[in-house]
Amino acid sequence: MSVQVIFLGTAGSIPTIARSLPAVAIRRKGELTLFDCGEGVQRQMVRAHLGFNKKMKVLVTHMHGDHVLGLPGLIQTMSLLGRTKKLEVYGPSGLKEFVDAIEQTVHFSLTFPLELVEVEDEGLVCEEKEYQIHSAWAKHSIPAFAYSFVEKPRPGRFHPQKARELGIPEGTLWGQLQRGVAVKLKDGRVVNPEEVVESPRKGRSVVYTGDSRYSNSIVKLAKYTDLLIHDCTFDDSLRERAEKDGHSTPSTAVKTALRAKAKRLVLTHISARYKEPMLLLEQAKETFPEVIVAEDFMRIDLPRVDNVIK
Amino acid sequence: MSVQVIFLGTAGSIPTIARSLPAVAIRRKGELTLFDCGEGVQRQMVRAHLGFNKKMKVLVTHMHGDHVLGLPGLIQTMSLLGRTKKLEVYGPSGLKEFVDAIEQTVHFSLTFPLELVEVEDEGLVCEEKEYQIHSAWAKHSIPAFAYSFVEKPRPGRFHPQKARELGIPEGTLWGQLQRGVAVKLKDGRVVNPEEVVESPRKGRSVVYTGDSRYSNSIVKLAKYTDLLIHDCTFDDSLRERAEKDGHSTPSTAVKTALRAKAKRLVLTHISARYKEPMLLLEQAKETFPEVIVAEDFMRIDLPRVDNVIK
Numbered sequence: 093m094s095v096q097v098i099f100l101g102t103a104g105s106i107p108t109i110a111r112s113l114p115a116v117a118i119r120r121k122g123e124l125t126l127f128d129c130g131e132g133v134q135r136q137m138v139r140a141h142l143g144f145n146k147k148m149k150v151l152v153t154h155m156h157g158d159h160v161l162g163l164p165g166l167i168q169t170m171s172l173l174g175r176t177k178k179l180e181v182y183g184p185s186g187l188k189e190f191v192d193a194i195e196q197t198v199h200f201s202l203t204f205p206l207e208l209v210e211v212e213d214e215g216l217v218c219e220e221k222e223y224q225i226h227s228a229w230a231k232h233s234i235p236a237f238a239y240s241f242v243e244k245p246r247p248g249r250f251h252p253q254k255a256r257e258l259g260i261p262e263g264t265l266w267g268q269l270q271r272g273v274a275v276k277l278k279d280g281r282v283v284n285p286e287e288v289v290e291s292p293r294k295g296r297s298v299v300y301t302g303d304s305r306y307s308n309s310i311v312k313l314a315k316y317t318d319l320l321i322h323d324c325t326f327d328d329s330l331r332e333r334a335e336k337d338g339h340s341t342p343s344t345a346v347k348t349a350l351r352a353k354a355k356r357l358v359l360t361h362i363s364a365r366y367k368e369p370m371l372l373l374e375q376a377k378e379t380f381p382e383v384i385v386a387e388d389f390m391r392i393d394l395p396r397v398d399n400v401i402k
Numbered sequence: 403m404s405v406q407v408i409f410l411g412t413a414g415s416i417p418t419i420a421r422s423l424p425a426v427a428i429r430r431k432g433e434l435t436l437f438d439c440g441e442g443v444q445r446q447m448v449r450a451h452l453g454f455n456k457k458m459k460v461l462v463t464h465m466h467g468d469h470v471l472g473l474p475g476l477i478q479t480m481s482l483l484g485r486t487k488k489l490e491v492y493g494p495s496g497l498k499e500f501v502d503a504i505e506q507t508v509h510f511s512l513t514f515p516l517e518l519v520e521v522e523d524e525g526l527v528c529e530e531k532e533y534q535i536h537s538a539w540a541k542h543s544i545p546a547f548a549y550s551f552v553e554k555p556r557p558g559r560f561h562p563q564k565a566r567e568l569g570i571p572e573g574t575l576w577g578q579l580q581r582g583v584a585v586k587l588k589d590g591r592v593v594n595p596e597e598v599v600e601s602p603r604k605g606r607s608v609v610y611t612g613d614s615r616y617s618n619s620i621v622k623l624a625k626y627t628d629l630l631i632h633d634c635t636f637d638d639s640l641r642e643r644a645e646k647d648g649h650s651t652p653s654t655a656v657k658t659a660l661r662a663k664a665k666r667l668v669l670t671h672i673s674a675r676y677k678e679p680m681l682l683l684e685q686a687k688e689t690f691p692e693v694i695v696a697e698d699f700m701r702i703d704l705p706r707v708d709n710v711i712k
Contacts, residue, residue, distance in 0.1 A: 105478075105479075105482055106444075106448075106479050106482055106483070107444060107445040107448060107479075108445075108448060109448060109449050112445065113445075113475070131441055131442065131444070131445075131471075131472070131474075131475040132441060132442045132445055134416075134417060134441070135417040135418075135422065135423075135441075135442055138416075138417060138418060138419060139419050155507065155508055155509060156508065156509055156510070157474055157475060157478040157504075157508040157509075157510055158475070158478065160508060161441075161471070161474050161475050161478075161508065162441070164441075164467055164471050165423070165441040165467060165468070165471050168415075168467040168468065168471075169415075169416050169417075172415055172416055173416070186507055189506075189507050190507035190508060193503030193504070193506070193507050194467075194503070194504075196499075196503070197465065197496055197499050197500035197503050198465055198466065198467040198470060198471065198500060199465055199466055199467075199544055200466070200467055234509055
C-alpha cells in the first residue's frame with residue numbers, strides 16, 4: 093500500500109506554460125490530502141485523474157492568492173458533480189472569511205458539508221486512525237504554515253511460529269498480542285506482546301513547507317521525514333531577494349534537509365524566470381544528492397518501510 | 403489590421419483535459435478585450451502569449467464562479483508583474499462586492515488602477531474612439547449579459563484621381579474630405595465628400611452570449627454580426643435540460659444565428675460530457691453551414707471588410 097505524492101502545481105506566484113500554481117496531493121488508501129490550492133487545481137486534478145468524490149482534506153499554507161484561489165472553483169465543481177462527502181479545509185486565520193465572501197458573492201450551492209478549520213498555532217492539526225497532520229510556523233511575509241503528513245507506526249511483525257511454540261491458540265489471543273496487549277493463557281501463564289511481536293514499524297511522512305525562508309520550526313517538523321517538499325523560488329545568486337520576500341533558494345532547502353536528516357528533498361515553487369531548473373538542481377545536489385526539482389504531474393511513491401522503531 | 407478572436411477557455415461549468423473554463427479574448431491593435439474570466443485564464447493567456455501589460459477590458463457575463471473566478475488571479479499576476487495601465491472590468495451587479503471581498507481576504511496590493519463598472523441594463527457599455535461594446539440581457543438562471551464588440555464604421559475609400567480632376571489640391575483639403583467634411587475651393591466651388599469618397603465601410607463585430615437559453619435580446623444584439631459565439635452546453639437531445647438550466651443546444655444557437663443573419667457561428671461552453679464535439683457540429687451544420695465548435699487556443703481572424711454601408 094503506497095503513499096503517492098502527486099505534484100499538481102509547481103510554479104512560483106505566476107503560472108507558466110509548464111507549471112500550474114502551487115498544489116501537492118498525497119494519495120493514500122483512496123483518500124486525498126491536498127497541500128495548497130492554487131488557481132487551476134481542479135483542472136490539474138482532472139488531468140491527473142484524481143476524481144472529486146474521495147475523502148479529502150485541503151491544507152492551505154497561507155492566504156496569498158496563488159496558494160488559495162483554486163479553492164472556490166474546486167468547491168463549485170464538487171457541488172456540480174453532486175459530492176456528498178464532507179470536505180475538510182484547514183488554513184490560517186482568514187480562511188473562513190475568504191470562503192464566506194466567495195459564497196456570498198459568487199453563486200453556488202454546496203451539496204456537501206464544508207468544514208473550515210482555522211489553524212492557530214504549531215502542533216497537531218488533525219488526527220485520523222492511521223495518520224496525523226501537523227503544522228509548524230513557516231517564515232514568510234504573512235502568517236504561513238508548513239504541514240506534515242505522518243503515518244502512525246504500524247504494529248510490528250507477528251511471529252506465528254513463536255506463538256505456537258508458546259502454546260497460544262490461534263484466534264482472538266493472537267489478535268490481542270498483535271495489537272500490543274498482553275494475554276493470559278488458560279494455564280495462567282501471561283505472554284507479553286514483545287515475546288511474539290517485533291517492535292512497531294515506522295510510518296511514512298511527507299513535509300510541505302509552503303512559502304518560507306529558513307525556519308527552525310520547519311526543521312523540527314521535518315525531522316527524519318521521508319520526503320521534504322521545500323520552497324525554492326530563487327537560485328542561490330538571489331539569496332538576498334529570497335530572504336527579503338520570505339522565500340528559499342537551493343542552499344536554504346538543503347540546509348533544512350540536512351538539519352532535519354530528511355531522506356529525500358524536492359524543490360518546488362519555482363519562479364517563472366527558470367525555464368530550465370538545472371541551475372537549481374546543481375546548486376542543491378552538491379551537498380544533498382537525494383534532491384530533485386518538482387515538475388507538474390510528477391509522482392513519487394513512498395513504499396512501506398519495514399524499519400522497526402528502535 | 404485584423405481583429406483576432408482567441409478562445410482561451412471553451413468548457414462548460416467544469417474544466418476538462420482539453421478545455422479550460424470560459425474566456426474569449428479579442429485582440430485588436432495591441433489591445434485586449436476579454437469576454438468572461440474563468441478560473442485558469444491567466445495561465446491560458448501565458449500559453450497564448452497574450453501578455454499582461456496591454457490596454458485591456460474584461461467583460462464578465464454573470465457572477466457564476468466558472469465565469470469570474472479567474473479574475474482575482476489575473477489581477478494578482480498583473481500586480482506581481484508591475485502593471486501600471488488601468489484595467490477596466492465590467493460585469494453585472496455583484497462584481498464590485500466580489501472583487502472587494504477578494505481584496506480584503508486574499509492579500510495582494512494593486513500596482514495599477516482597477517476600474518470596476520457594474521452594467522445595469524442593455525445598451526452601450528463603453529465607447530472607444532474606434533469601437534463600442536454593447537450589452538443585451540441573456541436568459542440564464544441568474545442575471546446575465548451577452549456582449550458585442552463593434553468597430554465603428556471606417557471612412558469610405560477616397561479617390562485621389564477624382565479629387566485631382568476636380569482641381570482639389572493635395573493636402574489638408576483631402577484630409578477633410580476623407581473625414582466626411584465638405585470643402586470650399588479657392589475659386590468658390592464647394593465639393594462634397596460624396597464626390598470623392600465612397601460610403602463608410604462597415605466595422606467588424608463579434609458577439610458573445612455567455613450562458614443563455616434563446617433570447618430575442620441577443621438576436622437584436624447580434625444583428626448582422628461577423629461572428630456569433632454562442633452557448634452550446636448540450637446537444638439537441640437534452641433540449642429540456644438546457645432550457646431548464648438556462649443554456650443552449652445547437653438548434654438554439656442556429657436559430658439565433660439565422661434570425662440575426664450572423665455570418666459565422668462558433669459553439670462554445672461545451673459540457674464535459676462531449677469528449678468529441680462532432681455531434682454538436684452535425685446538429686448545427688444541417689441548417690447553418692458556417693458553424694464550428696470552439697477549441698481552446700483556436701484563433702479566428704476577422705479581416706477588414708470593404709463593404710460599404712448602404
